[in-house]
Amino acid sequence: MTPPHESGSRECRELFGRLSEYLDGELDPSLCDETEQHLGECAPCQEFLESLRRTVALLTRLPGEPLPEEMRAAMRQALRRLQEERGLK
Amino acid sequence: MDHPEETHLLQQIQANEPGAFDRFVTLFEDRIYRFGVRMCGQREDARDVLQDTLIQAYVSLKDLRHPEALRSWVYRVAANACLMMRRKGKFEPQREVSLEDLMPRGSDGPRAEIPDPASLPDEELARSELRQAVRAAVEQLPVQYRVVLVLRDMEHLPTAEVAQALDLPESTIKMRLHRARLMVRQSLEATFSGEASAGRRPQ
Numbered sequence: 001m002t003p004p005h006e007s008g009s010r011e012c013r014e015l016f017g018r019l020s021e022y023l024d025g026e027l028d029p030s031l032c033d034e035t036e037q038h039l040g041e042c043a044p045c046q047e048f049l050e051s052l053r054r055t056v057a058l059l060t061r062l063p064g065e066p067l068p069e070e071m072r073a074a075m076r077q078a079l080r081r082l083q084e085e086r087g088l089k
Numbered sequence: 090m091d092h093p094e095e096t097h098l099l100q101q102i103q104a105n106e107p108g109a110f111d112r113f114v115t116l117f118e119d120r121i122y123r124f125g126v127r128m129c130g131q132r133e134d135a136r137d138v139l140q141d142t143l144i145q146a147y148v149s150l151k152d153l154r155h156p157e158a159l160r161s162w163v164y165r166v167a168a169n170a171c172l173m174m175r176r177k178g179k180f181e182p183q184r185e186v187s188l189e190d191l192m193p194r195g196s197d198g199p200r201a202e203i204p205d206p207a208s209l210p211d212e213e214l215a216r217s218e219l220r221q222a223v224r225a226a227v228e229q230l231p232v233q234y235r236v237v238l239v240l241r242d243m244e245h246l247p248t249a250e251v252a253q254a255l256d257l258p259e260s261t262i263k264m265r266l267h268r269a270r271l272m273v274r275q276s277l278e279a280t281f282s283g284e285a286s287a288g289r290r291p292q
Contacts, residue, residue, distance in 0.1 A: 082144065
């Protein structure tokens with residue numbers, strides 16, 4: 001099995017599996033302490049965590065595609081017709 | 090998961106109050122469309138997802154038994170519409186991606202830098218190459234990972250609401266979210282390492 005990085009250890013592999021929960025603040029406090037201790041001692045894991053944090057930040061901040069106004073108007077018109085057909089408000 | 094205004098709106102729809110369904114449309118049409126584009130990658134598909142979801146809402150909201158779950162119900166219907174759309178397209182296997190496959194390889198030289206959005210102004214973040222790189226990375230994800238990542242990281246639903254929308258345990262949502270993020274990270278790293286070497290100039 002390929003190690004996660006040159007100084008890869010069992011701890012690195014275990015940490016690798018829970019980095020998202022760590023970033024999301026969803027880790028149990030005891031595992032969180034363990035994770036922070038390992039990160040303090042392992043530069044490659046720290047570097048990896050930073051790249052994952054940036055990835056999540058990009059995903060979170062990237063603006064979505066706005067609904068085109070002509071599509072909004074057409075959709076509302078179609079729904080109005082459906083409401084009229086069904087005789088509901 | 091507490092959205093009292095949405096709960097109240099659903100009660101108004103169920104009581105057949107005039108204008109209540111229109112208010113539902115106003116509240117959800119933008120986010121359903123945005124979700125559809127993020128999931129399907131095509132505006133035409135997103136339009137169909139929006140239309141199918143709103144019609145399904147019109148027909149079924151009156152019978153929804155848990156008014157507090159309106160938002161996750163909407164995303165469930167929209168996600169199903171996206172999945173139906175995908176079935177018309179290429180087949181995607183429903184296997185889980187192994188964590189081992191996503192571990193970084195041994196350090197063979199300096200890593201490509203993924204841009205830090207904290208240091209970027211909004212205009213820079215919206216520049217087409219960066220947007221395109223992230224969109225492409227998301228679109229490449231197998232659909233069962235993409236839906237979790239889009240709902241959690243891009244639509245900002247909490248884990249419990251995503252679990253409710255997709256009818257999966259929270260542990261599965263967390264597992265798929267992590268793997269999806271790792272796949273996007275890997276893909277962005279590959280993109281930016283390509284950009285870095287393409288932009289390298291001889292001294």
